[in-house]
Amino acid sequence: MLNRIDLRGRVPSPAELRAALPRAEVDVDAVLHHVRPIVDAVRERGVEAALDVTERFDKVRPERVRVPVAELDRALAELDPAVREALEESIARARKVHADQRRTDTTTQVVPGGTVTERWVPVARVGLYAPGGLAVYPSTVVMNVVPAQTAGVESLVVVSPPQAEFGGLPHPTILAAAALLGVTEVWALGGAQAVALLAYGGVDTDGGELAPVDVVTGPGNIYLTAAKRLLRGLIGIDSEAGPTEIAILADETADPVHVAADLISQAEHDPLAASVLVTTSEALADAVDAELERQVGATKHSERIRTALLGRQSGTVLVSTVDDGLTVVNTYAAEHLEIQTVGAREVAARVRAAGAVFVGAHSPVSLGDYCAGSNHVLPTAGCARHSSGLSVQTFLRGIHVVDYSEDALREVADKVVALANAEDLPAHGQAVRARFSGAAGVAGAAGVAG
Structure with a gap:
């Protein structure tokens, strides 16, 4: 099923690899001319412009941008108990991991009477985006909010697109997740107009203040990404996130059932999602293809998954050795990288470029998406070569204090x-x-x- 690239017997240069490896082609520049007028309109007309754009694209016009707290409470009260329990576990594990990311102030005595102290200060206010397009992502609420709260951010707003099905409110599971986290400010807004209103602020339809933020984080579609690019500088951003991607480095010991299931799990997100297998075993590649054919037809979103798997952004790369495979995956710099080889921990320790690494047969990407404790807002499109995923550090600024x-x-x-x-x-x-x-x-x- 997957397209194949055979690199056995040769290891191309990094430049050749970057050109040859499968990758989703998303041209943010190509949509800037659509997004710039939206950003300009929100800057000039505020909430009314944002709601006009929302009505045009989302086919719903919320009565107000800010969701009443009573709606958050109601969503939490009506949340499926099993989902609530799962979210609570996800929150607890994320808080445990992110607590260890806290920075401490350090003072260096350069000379007698001369010190430099590095203070870590949280940004004052942040906007945290949770998408609401092909899927609903309460888990992304958790992944945004937990590190911001752990960093000590005093004011935060969760932003998610309004849904016509729910009367112009974000999906109730989004609202419930926010309530579980103690968030009281949620905006019913999505896309480029959401980023613009976060950057400029405004006055809601009921006269309430919608204060601007200092940093915007969270993934979204290409239009939201273009707005981030246009407004970067006025606001800080985490990254310009593209379609999700998984790479799996596997040898002949990997279970093709597991490998196929994990490739499918990421293809489920989006027709542009990338699923890449890098393997030393042609027999495994054949078995994975057979498993993909078998498993895809049994999934709910089979058409979306098949489109992603057959796209040029997905494929199998055959290599001669695991060392060659490491060269490939370090060049590819996947958002999610699974290691399913002999000595997986040792191999994983040699990874130098990945958003997150999942070690062995029992650490699938799905675990990281929800309940590993790690963060799933990660760099895409090769940006893991130079950027990190969302963390407490995203919301902190280092300030040097000089005292001589x-x-x-x-x-x-x-x-x-x-x-x-x-x-x-x-x-x-x-x-x-x-x-x-x-x-x-x-x-x-x-x-x-x-």
Whole structure:
């Protein structure tokens, strides 16, 4: 079923690999001209523009942007007990993992009387996006909210598209997840208009303030991603997320039933989702293809899955050795990477580029999506080569606090002046000399640099 690339007996250069490996082609630039007018309209007309766009694209116009707290409480009260229990477990595990990501302030004594302290300060307000298109993602509410709360963010708003089926409110499971997490502010808005209103703020239809945010996180469609690109700078963003992707590095010991099921699980998200198998075993590749044919027909979203698996973004890559396979997956830099080989832990320790790594037969990506404790908001499209997934760090800023005494400054004054003069910025040096004008024993030190 999957397209094949045979790299046995050769290992292409990184540049050749990047060009040859299957990857979803999503051109954010191509939709910027559609998104820019939406962003401009929201900047100029605020909520009315955002609701106009929502009515045009989502075929529903909420009475107000902010969801009443009573609706959050009602959604939680009506939530299926089994789903509530699962969400509570997901939240508990995510909080446990993210608590260990907290940063502590550190002070370095550079010289006697001279210190630099790095303080970690949370951003003041964040917007956390939970998609609502082909699927509903209460798990993404958990993955956004937990690290923001753990970082100490004092003000946060969850944003999710309104649903005509639910009277212009986001899906009730989204509302219930927010309520479980103690979130009281939810906006019924999606797409580019949601990012724009988060960036600019506005006044709701009932006169309530919709305060702008400092950072927007969470995945969405290409139009939301384009809005993030346009507004980056005015707001911070986590990443420009593309379609989801899974890569599996497997040898002849892997179970083709497991491998096929995991490839299907990601293809279920989106027709553009990427499912890539990298293997040393042609026999495994054949068995996985057979399993895909068998399993896809039995799934609920078989048409969507088949489209994704047959697309150019998915495929099987045959390699000679596991080492060659590591070269391939490190170049590919998958959002999700499974290792199903002999010595999987040792192989996983050699991975240098992946959003998250899942080790062995009993750590499927689905576990990470919901209940591993890890975060599932991860870099896509090869961005794992240089970027990380959502974490507590996403919501923190490092601030250096410099505290030097008079003696400590005097000791280094001539060096500061020398470097200032070397850069032809004499006023920088004068800012130091001014502190010692008339002070005994400093004129000579400052005068060394003239």
